[in-house]
Amino acid sequence: MNDTAPAVWGRMARSLHWLMAALLILQWATGQWDDLLGEPFHFSLGVLVLLLALFRLAWRLTHRAPPHRGPLTLPDRVAGLVHALFYVVMVALPITGIVWRQAREKVIDVFGLFSLPQFVEPSKALAKQMHDLHEVGANLFLLLLALHVLGVLKRVFIDKDDTLKRMLG
Numbered sequence: 001m002n003d004t005a006p007a008v009w010g011r012m013a014r015s016l017h018w019l020m021a022a023l024l025i026l027q028w029a030t031g032q033w034d035d036l037l038g039e040p041f042h043f044s045l046g047v048l049v050l051l052l053a054l055f056r057l058a059w060r061l062t063h064r065a066p067p068h069r070g071p072l073t074l075p076d077r078v079a080g081l082v083h084a085l086f087y088v089v090m091v092a093l094p095i096t097g098i099v100w101r102q103a104r105e106k107v108i109d110v111f112g113l114f115s116l117p118q119f120v121e122p123s124k125a126l127a128k129q130m131h132d133l134h135e136v137g138a139n140l141f142l143l144l145l146a147l148h149v150l151g152v153l154k155r156v157f158i159d160k161d162d163t164l165k166r167m168l169g
Contacts, residue, residue, distance in 0.1 A: 007066055008166040016056045017167060020090065023049050024141065027093075031138060043101065044111040050094035057087055066166055075151065082147050089144060093137045100130030 009017070027049055030042040068076065098116065101108055103126040108116040120126065155163040 008169055009066055010063065011169070012059060013063065014167060014169055016052070016059060020049070020052060020056060023052070024090070025145075028138060028141060040109055043097070043108050046094040046097045047108065047110050047116065049090065050098075053087070053090035053094070057091070060087075069161065075154070078147075079151050082144055082151065085140070086144050086148070089137055089141050093134060093141065096130045096134040096137060100127055100134055103127035103130060 008014075023045065027042065027045050030036050030038075030045065034042070098108060099120050102116075102118055102120045103123045105122045110116065152164055155161050
């Protein structure tokens, strides 16, 4: 782990944050409206989100966050929980989607480049469980997104701190 933490988030952390934000919102939209870009795009994007989420998690575990200004407050702790849950959702949603699709004996073609190997045996019961978990995860994503945005707005307009500036660079 790095010994010194910068005053702002590093370029890689900022890039991953905004890229993942855009991809997750697009992923949610394509999941809600299958005809938006088509189911194959949704599945392919899910695999990309999973790979980027794992990379982002590894990056975060090996690079320190900018130092926190002042003592940790309850809202700071809630923000930490929201961030941790975001990582869980970024990994769990693609996995439940992959298992759900494969349990229905469907192939997951990734942007026409390759197909994922079959990881699970076909099972209607497993498909139903994964579908339900995937739906709960999508709703949890929306809740976390709302909490995250509200937290940022509070910090910018009420607390008048530099949190957003540190994520923008």
